Amino acid sequence: MTTYFAEGSATTDLSRDDIRSALEQTFQSLGSLDKVLILPPDYTRLPSRAGEITSLTYEMLGKRVTDIMPALGTHHPMSDAQIADMFRGVPAELIREHRWRDDVVTLGEVPSPFVAEATEGIYDKPWPAQVNRLLSDGGHDLIFSVGQVVPHEVIGMANYNKNVFVGTGGARGINESHFLSAVYGMERTMGRADTPLRRILNYAQDHFCQDMPLLYALTVIEEDHQAQRLITRGLYIGDDHETFYEAAKLSYEVNFVHLDRAPKHVVAYLDPSEFTTTWVGNKSIYRTRMAIADGGRLTVLGPAVKEFGEDREIDHLIRKYGYRTTPEILRAFENNADLAANPSAAAHLIHGSSEGRFEIVYAAGQLSREEVEGVGYTYAELGPLLERYPIDQLSDGWNPDRGEGEFYFVRNPALGLWEAPRG
Numbered sequence: 255m256t257t258y259f260a261e262g263s264a265t266t267d268l269s270r271d272d273i274r275s276a277l278e279q280t281f282q283s284l285g286s287l288d289k290v291l292i293l294p295p296d297y298t299r300l301p302s303r304a305g306e307i308t309s310l311t312y313e314m315l316g317k318r319v320t321d322i323m324p325a326l327g328t329h330h331p332m333s334d335a336q337i338a339d340m341f342r343g344v345p346a347e348l349i350r351e352h353r354w355r356d357d358v359v360t361l362g363e364v365p366s367p368f369v370a371e372a373t374e375g376i377y378d379k380p381w382p383a384q385v386n387r388l389l390s391d392g393g394h395d396l397i398f399s400v401g402q403v404v405p406h407e408v409i410g411m412a413n414y415n416k417n418v419f420v421g422t423g424g425a426r427g428i429n430e431s432h433f434l435s436a437v438y439g440m441e442r443t444m445g446r447a448d449t450p451l452r453r454i455l456n457y458a459q460d461h462f463c464q465d466m467p468l469l470y471a472l473t474v475i476e477e478d479h480q481a482q483r484l485i486t487r488g489l490y491i492g493d494d495h496e497t498f499y500e501a502a503k504l505s506y507e508v509n510f511v512h513l514d515r516a517p518k519h520v521v522a523y524l525d526p527s528e529f530t531t532t533w534v535g536n537k538s539i540y541r542t543r544m545a546i547a548d549g550g551r552l553t554v555l556g557p558a559v560k561e562f563g564e565d566r567e568i569d570h571l572i573r574k575y576g577y578r579t580t581p582e583i584l585r586a587f588e589n590n591a592d593l594a595a596n597p598s599a600a601a602h603l604i605h606g607s608s609e610g611r612f613e614i615v616y617a618a619g620q621l622s623r624e625e626v627e628g629v630g631y632t633y634a635e636l637g638p639l640l641e642r643y644p645i646d647q648l649s650d651g652w653n654p655d656r657g658e659g660e661f662y663f664v665r666n667p668a669l670g671l672w673e674a675p676r677g
Contacts, residue, residue, distance in 0.1 A: 255494030262488020302402030305340035325421020358424030383458035384424035405671035410449035433597030447502035479650035513674035516547035517662035526558035560620035
């Protein structure tokens with residue numbers, strides 16, 4: 255097991271040339287390559303620089319790159335425009351669509367005693383390690399998984415083998431991974447590298463992927479609020495757990511914001527190019543919930559939010575059951591076959607609830623009052639709120655009174671995790 259490249263700190267600023275050099279160094283160490291599959295994230299992870307790394311890899315390896323499969327998980331397939339923007343210079347005919355309900359194989363099952371131990375007895379079923387069959391049957395001599403390590407609501411720190419087992423996973427694996435993590439507790443998970451689900455995925459990788467030529471390139475990205483640019487603080491390339499843990503350590507340092515007091519009001523903005531559903535846009539809730547004061551308010555500004563789920567069936571379930579408290583969702587899960595058949599939807603509903611602790615005002619540009627209120631949020635018209643909170647005039651962090659007292663502004667909730675003492 256090898257780490258081929260590792261560079262990062264809270265002051266590092268890696269350029270395109272630095273990344274190119276790291277890739278050249280890695281590919282030289284790997285030797286001859288004839289058939290390469292790249293697994294980048296999709297467009298919802300645009301700031302990760304994974305698109306750029308994919309393009310550089312194709313530039314270096316050329317026709318040896320035979321397949322590029324965005325790790326969609328349950329997300330919408332990427333549009334032609336998104337593919338062209340994210341993977342510049344890459345032929346569109348190399349892009350493969352992951353169909354999470356159909357194109358998967360089960361490599362093995364993580365045994366129930368291990369799952370029970372990892373989850374402290376909360377979940378005791380075997381977990382199916384599923385991947386797209388292109389990974390297992392494609393005959394590649396390199397499967398290059400690329401992405402960003404950043405705090406995450408399901409697994410603690412995103413990416414690494416989550417990109418494989420969830421990003422290219424199947425219905426059972428995705429459903430059960432999300433559900434067991436939700437039941438274990440989101441606030442016990444976020445921002446941590448060693449979590450129940452990570453232990454389960456590590457077990458699956460160690461036991462079922464011995465013949466799979468996996469290599470990971472993991473970025474750590476920080477937003478420079480003053481300069482309004484993204485800085486690559488770290489790049490880690492390797493095929494072992496330690497490569498991930500090094501990246502996660504840096505992500506905790508640069509992406510986890512610890513406030514000295516809890517905001518009564520948080521305003522979060524969902525960039526239209528990244529967020530069109532609450533399935534993804536609810537990072538505004540996940541990532542700020544540990545900071546918001548009891549009895550406080552979260553205002554979500556989502557100009558392009560037009561749906562709830564990225565999948566038609568899950569969208570229907572969100573509309574039917576809504577973002578309720580954990581006890582309510584668990585009762586619905588136990589008593590309704592449609593929700594029980596989609597545990598990841600149940601997990602998402604738990605994640606999107608404030609558990610009654612603070613108000614969620616959702617200004618979704620393309621959802622009606624009836625739709626927003628139907629899932630349990632407070633509706634607000636987007637236009638007046640954008641006038642009150644003009645995005646280009648706000649400072650990331652604390653902002654002065656705009657008629658209702660000071661508030662805390664989060665420009666991109668996908669890039670961090672916020673926490674404050676409450677009580």
